[in-house]
Amino acid sequence: MLAESGDDGAALVAADVEVGDYRNLEDLLAFAKGCDVVTFDHEHVPSEHLQALSAAGVTVWPDANALLFAQDKAAMRRRLSELNLPAPHWADLSDAPDASAAAARLTEFGDRVGWPVIVKAISGGYDGRGVWLIHSVEDARELLAGEHRLLVEERADIDFEIAALVARSPFGQGSAWPVVETVQQDGICVEVIAPAPGLSSELAETASEIALRIAGELGVVGVLAVEMFVTRGGELLINELAMRPHNSGHWTIEGARTSQFEQHLRAVLDYPLGSTAPSAPVVVMANVLGGPEDVTPALDERVHHLMARWPDVKIHLYGKGFRPGRKVGHVTALGRELDEVRSRARAAADYLSMGDQAKVDAHD
Amino acid sequence: MLAESGDDGAALVAADVEVGDYRNLEDLLAFAKGCDVVTFDHEHVPSEHLQALSAAGVTVWPDANALLFAQDKAAMRRRLSELNLPAPHWADLSDAPDASAAAARLTEFGDRVGWPVIVKAISGGYDGRGVWLIHSVEDARELLAGEHRLLVEERADIDFEIAALVARSPFGQGSAWPVVETVQQDGICVEVIAPAPGLSSELAETASEIALRIAGELGVVGVLAVEMFVTRGGELLINELAMRPHNSGHWTIEGARTSQFEQHLRAVLDYPLGSTAPSAPVVVMANVLGGPEDVTPALDERVHHLMARWPDVKIHLYGKGFRPGRKVGHVTALGRELDEVRSRARAAADYLSMGDQAKVDAHD
Numbered sequence: 257m258l259a260e261s262g263d264d265g266a267a268l269v270a271a272d273v274e275v276g277d278y279r280n281l282e283d284l285l286a287f288a289k290g291c292d293v294v295t296f297d298h299e300h301v302p303s304e305h306l307q308a309l310s311a312a313g314v315t316v317w318p319d320a321n322a323l324l325f326a327q328d329k330a331a332m333r334r335r336l337s338e339l340n341l342p343a344p345h346w347a348d349l350s351d352a353p354d355a356s357a358a359a360a361r362l363t364e365f366g367d368r369v370g371w372p373v374i375v376k377a378i379s380g381g382y383d384g385r386g387v388w389l390i391h392s393v394e395d396a397r398e399l400l401a402g403e404h405r406l407l408v409e410e411r412a413d414i415d416f417e418i419a420a421l422v423a424r425s426p427f428g429q430g431s432a433w434p435v436v437e438t439v440q441q442d443g444i445c446v447e448v449i450a451p452a453p454g455l456s457s458e459l460a461e462t463a464s465e466i467a468l469r470i471a472g473e474l475g476v477v478g479v480l481a482v483e484m485f486v487t488r489g490g491e492l493l494i495n496e497l498a499m500r501p502h503n504s505g506h507w508t509i510e511g512a513r514t515s516q517f518e519q520h521l522r523a524v525l526d527y528p529l530g531s532t533a534p535s536a537p538v539v540v541m542a543n544v545l546g547g548p549e550d551v552t553p554a555l556d557e558r559v560h561h562l563m564a565r566w567p568d569v570k571i572h573l574y575g576k577g578f579r580p581g582r583k584v585g586h587v588t589a590l591g592r593e594l595d596e597v598r599s600r601a602r603a604a605a606d607y608l609s610m611g612d613q614a615k616v617d618a619h620d
Numbered sequence: 621m622l623a624e625s626g627d628d629g630a631a632l633v634a635a636d637v638e639v640g641d642y643r644n645l646e647d648l649l650a651f652a653k654g655c656d657v658v659t660f661d662h663e664h665v666p667s668e669h670l671q672a673l674s675a676a677g678v679t680v681w682p683d684a685n686a687l688l689f690a691q692d693k694a695a696m697r698r699r700l701s702e703l704n705l706p707a708p709h710w711a712d713l714s715d716a717p718d719a720s721a722a723a724a725r726l727t728e729f730g731d732r733v734g735w736p737v738i739v740k741a742i743s744g745g746y747d748g749r750g751v752w753l754i755h756s757v758e759d760a761r762e763l764l765a766g767e768h769r770l771l772v773e774e775r776a777d778i779d780f781e782i783a784a785l786v787a788r789s790p791f792g793q794g795s796a797w798p799v800v801e802t803v804q805q806d807g808i809c810v811e812v813i814a815p816a817p818g819l820s821s822e823l824a825e826t827a828s829e830i831a832l833r834i835a836g837e838l839g840v841v842g843v844l845a846v847e848m849f850v851t852r853g854g855e856l857l858i859n860e861l862a863m864r865p866h867n868s869g870h871w872t873i874e875g876a877r878t879s880q881f882e883q884h885l886r887a888v889l890d891y892p893l894g895s896t897a898p899s900a901p902v903v904v905m906a907n908v909l910g911g912p913e914d915v916t917p918a919l920d921e922r923v924h925h926l927m928a929r930w931p932d933v934k935i936h937l938y939g940k941g942f943r944p945g946r947k948v949g950h951v952t953a954l955g956r957e958l959d960e961v962r963s964r965a966r967a968a969a970d971y972l973s974m975g976d977q978a979k980v981d982a983h984d
């Protein structure tokens with residue numbers, strides 16, 4: 257694998273690590289020599305580099321044409337509109353001739369769909385970064401004059417959020433895991449519940465169909481996560497696409513017969529895809545967010561306590577520093593009763609984070 | 621990890637591989653620098669080297685005192701006799717003053733317990749090597765004059781064979797997976813069925829208790845596999861000990877909440893042990909034995925066919941050459957119906973091996 261440094265989470269456990277910069281074409285070309293297939297665990301490799309790799313004869317999955325729709329939210333919105341797939345109303349602000357034209361377009365949009373609206377950076381945002389809630393055009397003046405290429409979306413009347421995780425091989429085989437609920441806090445996914453408890457089987461089926469259709473229409477090879485809103489009116493609206501093993505699929509490591517990581521490799525290597533059957537009636541993944549440092553008990557001791565308390569909860573720590581709010585790991589709990597499994601996963605993640613909630617849970 | 625070569629199965633996938641010789645104390649000492657704990661995936665590291673590592677302040681689990689009982693079958697038999705644990709009748713032939721004294725001892729033993737008897741190399745045997753069925757002392761003349769240190773055991777009246785897999789931490793915590801049946805062919809384990817279908821719950825409990833007791837009495841840290849015979853009289857007899865993740869536990873990778881590999885690491889690092897709950901009612905692991913080379917379809921194509929036919933069967937290939945009869949990989953199948961799961965695992969392993977059986981199964 258190509259890693260930015262030997263201290264990267266994946267580099268700590270993988271064989272054959274080469275250190276290099278994914279923004280540097282020479283590094284990419286040198287790394288690709290001798291690879292059967294090149295793939296990613298993030299979407300930040302510049303599109304022109306991917307095209308250059310393909311032009312040099314390297315097999316790259318997902319390819320630049322597909323990955324574009326995960327890198328460029330305006331291209332994604334435009335393509336989904338062409339496909340008549342359900343999405344929030346939106347408008348591109350990036351092709352306005354100047355900031356005041358963009359402001360006029362924003363005003364027109366907000367007046368039409370209703371304020372507040374959501375302004376998003378077209379590329380580079382994640383975990384709530386690059387997303388702004390805008391109550392009036394005044395709120396957006398600084399943004400519009402800034403460096404980001406922007407689009408605007410209606411603020412959907414969200415009941416809850418879901419993710420439909422699928423995989424597709426170059427041969428065209430598709431597979432879907434059960435659709436999950438993704439619980440958000442301050443724009444960060446804190447919990448994933450499989451299967452999504454509040455979702456009707458009809459909506460779940462529709463969500464899977466939408467995700468498989470997007471994978472096919474966009475020519476995705478590998479894992480595709482389609483994040484969606486379920487509105488209070490019971491409608492599905494597509495929010496984001498990710499073309500790689502995704503946080504909303506970490507539950508599959510223990511919770512499904514084939515994990516998203518194994519499936520991604522099967523897909524990009526064009527092997528038949530594996531069974532996505534769940535291994536328990538309820539699976540909950542809770543993200544461990546970085547909390548305060550220098551707390552007592554220290555992390556390793558917390559891991560000991562947690563393993564002793566719940567021998568069946570699995571702990572994944574990524575070897576990252578505990579910056580507050582950063583996703584530094586996750587835990588997975590399996591079982592039969594939603595409330596029990598969920599509270600166990602929640603308490604375990606909070607205890608590892610040592611947030612306020614955790615202190616209560618750790619002493620009850 | 622320390623590997624004999626970068627082409628070793630584990631070295632192909634592990635981070636931080638150092639190439640060295642486990643029979644060379646300098647290599648071991650150099651490798652151990654900076655390790656919190658040193659452990660093994662085989663039992664061939666010389667006992668005196670393990671003692672030297674411990675003397676140099678290295679934490680070694682299992683330690684030389686425990687590992688001796690997996691390295692030296694006479695020491696193991698003697699210790700189990702002291703503990704009054706059920707085992708075949710046996711006699712040490714290695715401390716006879718010469719070959720004719722050993723022959724006299726063998727004759728006396730065979731006449732007492734009944735011929736034929738089993739003669740075993742005290743160290744170094746595996747997969748049927750170092751084990752001889754002896755019908756009369758004449759059969760053993762060459763062996764007795766050879767280099768092997770030998771012991772003799774009665775030939776038990778075996779109904780079937782089982783393995784009790786447990787783990788123990790330095791803290792003294794023990795855990796046991798469901799007891800499995802191990803199906804042998806020509807002295808090689810070809811199939812592992814979890815839980816052992818023909819075993820009463822009383823005998824299963826007794827087998828687990830025996831394994832946990834051995835782990836405690838011998839001071840084992842890590843995974844311990846206790847291979848046992850179930851006699852036609854319904855008695856348990858201890859056959860062999862292995863102190864490491866073992867072929868009889870490969871089913872736990874997909875078939876149990878905590879795999880033997882995770883548990884071994886938890887144990888040697890003195891973390892609390894994980895849940896050993898099975899993830900399906902029936903789990904069958906079948907070993908892939910090396911078959912003929914240059915057959916059609918080639919291995920990679922066979923893997924494709926197999927994945928397409930059974931998306932839920934998991935294939936593990938160790939990156940070893942396909943020497944006939946050698947364990948080169950295994951497959952795991954999970955389900956509800958014993959016969960169905962077993963025939964699926966059997967056919968998958970045979971097809972990968974491309975033995976005669978496989979040819980039939982592949983075309984039916």
